[in-house]
Amino acid sequence: MPAERAPTPVIRPMVNRDSAYFWEGTRKGELRIQSCNACGALRHPPGPACPECGALDRGHVVASGRGTVFSYIVHRHPPVPGKELPIVIALIDLEEGVRMVGEVTDVADDEIEIGMPLQVDFNEVDDDLTLPIWTRVPEEGK
Template sequence: MDDAGEGAFAARLKAYEGRPAAVAGVGKDRVNAPMIRHWCEAMGDTNPAYAGPDAIAPPTMLQAWTMGGLSGHTGRTRAYDELLGLLDEAGCTSVVATDCEQEYLRPLRPGDEVTFDAVIESVSDRKRTRLGAGYFVTTRMDVRVGGERVGTHRFRILKYAPARHATTKDATTKDAPTKDASTQRPPAPDRPAHRRPRPVINRDNAGFWEGVARHRLLIQRCTGCDTLRFPWLPGCSACGYPEWDTVEAAGAGTVHSYVVMHHPPFPAFSPPYAVALIELAEGVRIVSNVTGVPYDKVRIGMPVRLEFVRCDDELELPVFRAQDGNGG
């Protein structure tokens, strides 16, 4: 697409800004205690405000009450489907959620029936990303109970055309430019073609990555109630106290759960591989890789021990080596 064509296409996309994305949507379930309990168990959130006769829902569940699930989206408009269809026709057939922002105006309680409306807030100009070139689409959803707005949820996705990465086969086709053999460097079989994605480091988790650089796995500890927490958060989910210190993990753990990734493939990763939820001896859990055994030998309950693996000149990561005799 030339510059003129790209400009015209961008204008077509911009015309959808301000149009509704969902109208008169109704949550498929009222706010309810079982969903709150499952959420808290999955997140390891033991805040007493989320249990008992006067329970409220965790604020970050705001989107959960509006999700359509596998059976489809509630109240989604033709305008939003048209926008996504235009992007599909332009080759932007892949989608990834990039971030969300939430504003809470009052707590939700069991029995509340949630309704919502959403608007297409913005469509970006064409952006080039490591995944591929595409467009960021932001929707703003206003969530209500009994007509009263209780929260706002902004959700941003990237609709993109997957980048085509050169392969060894591509580089050796007859159409590829030739070079003098004396100037060619043989490929290093142990050198990945792509770097691992960089972790997002911010003011809330910088201390964790500083610990990793010193080969220390640091766990936050609330100085108000002594509750350990991971991943790192700006405040305690148990008592809300903002002050904390750290304790160093001893390194022992077990596989609490795991998945084997087959698809989709990502640069720098060679599927299939296992991604595990490790329960540390201290009681908190961390997502990491299990080393020392083939991916199909990872098992729930398998004992593991912390080690640090250097991925490249800049990146070092904590992983866990199996300790059950199958390579540990």
């Protein structure tokens, strides 16, 4: 667990009625996945209606925080305010079966690979915003 991270300016995500539960979760150190209260299907990104059954009644579950890299990009250009480039952004297959985009913070751009196991961590930006970030899963026995 990284002890501390220098605060950097970030691009703030849109928080709306559909995604508020997600950001409430990250503030508590929870990675939340939207669920359908009618059929139980999980979905991400969040939306008002269940793509499986169309129900509007929604809740959420807390993810294990583990997943693997499904695909990734290395952002080298253009510059991002407050960020040192390159940034590794991965599409992560969560154990729960949904995919989530996130920044990978401790894997170099030439080390990231498809299938790499990652675990979530949280970057507390300020009182209002905590971003999920993804880090290497420590190897067994270390």
